[in-house]
Amino acid sequence: MPELPDIAAYISALEPRIVGQPLLTVRLASAFLLRTAQPPLASVEGRIVRELRRIGKRIAIGVEDDLWLVVHLMIAGRLHWRPPGAKLAGRNNLAAFDFPKGALVLTEAGTKRRASLHILSGEEGLQSVDPGGIDILSSDLSSFRRALTAENRTLKRALTDPRVVSGIGNAY
Numbered sequence: 180m181p182e183l184p185d186i187a188a189y190i191s192a193l194e195p196r197i198v199g200q201p202l203l204t205v206r207l208a209s210a211f212l213l214r215t216a217q218p219p220l221a222s223v224e225g226r227i228v229r230e231l232r233r234i235g236k237r238i239a240i241g242v243e244d245d246l247w248l249v250v251h252l253m254i255a256g257r258l259h260w261r262p263p264g265a266k267l268a269g270r271n272n273l274a275a276f277d278f279p280k281g282a283l284v285l286t287e288a289g290t291k292r293r294a295s296l297h298i299l300s301g302e303e304g305l306q307s308v309d310p311g312g313i314d315i316l317s318s319d320l321s322s323f324r325r326a327l328t329a330e331n332r333t334l335k336r337a338l339t340d341p342r343v344v345s346g347i348g349n350a351y
Contacts (some may be wrong), residue, residue: 182236183315183346189238189258190231196260196281197228202242203277207296208267212274212285215297223248223298228278234309235345240276245301248276249308250285253293259284312345 204224207213213220226242233239238258240248252258256273265282267275273294276283287294299305313326326344327337337343 182348183233186233186236186238186252186346190233192260193238193240193258193283194231197240197276197278197283198231199227200278200280201225201227202240202248203279205248206267206275206277207273208275209273209292211292212294212296213298214295215299218246218298218300220298222246232305233346234305235312235341236348237308239305247297247299247305249297249299249305251295251297251308252285253287253295255288255291256294257286257288259286310341310345312341312343314345315347 202223202225205220207220223242223246226244226246228240228242230241231238232241234249237249237251240250242248250258261275261282261284263277263279263281265275265284267284271286271288272284273287274285274296285294297308299307313322315323318326327334329343330337338347339349341348
């Protein structure tokens with residue numbers, strides 16, 4: 180289940196591969212994956228990747244003109260770095276993000292198909308998918324304590340609520 184450590188590892192592995200590179204094309208094998216209509220998917224193609232961010236359990240890929248591709252892997256989603264132009268054969272392959280040096284392929288095992296891709300514009304768009312929990316890696320003890328004691332609930336429920344703690348779920 181991709182959560183904070185997994186998402187951080189994906190971002191660390193992707194940064195040297197795609198930051199500064201043009202996103203040549205985005206190929207979807209399944210239309211259900213794309214959850215937004217505006218801006219259109221074609222608007223990110225050909226743009227240079229400027230930065231990567233973690234938003235809760237999501238990976239945000241920022242390209243020129245303040246456009247963002249936000250990928251939520253959910254439970255069974257994974258990212259794979261493949262050779263350029265990798266085929267999207269097989270039922271588990273959902274999308275490919277083509278770069279000059281390779282293709283980032285999104286797969287999802289299982290039949291539920293919960294993974295998602297949002298194309299968003301600006302910081303306001305990113306905030307719309309942010310559940311708002313504190314970042315455990317940058318918070319201090321007092322803010323962590325305040326977040327956990329803001330509501331009367333069990334420790335497990337507080338730690339697994341993305342509105343309380345960003346990026347941590349049931350697996351950890």
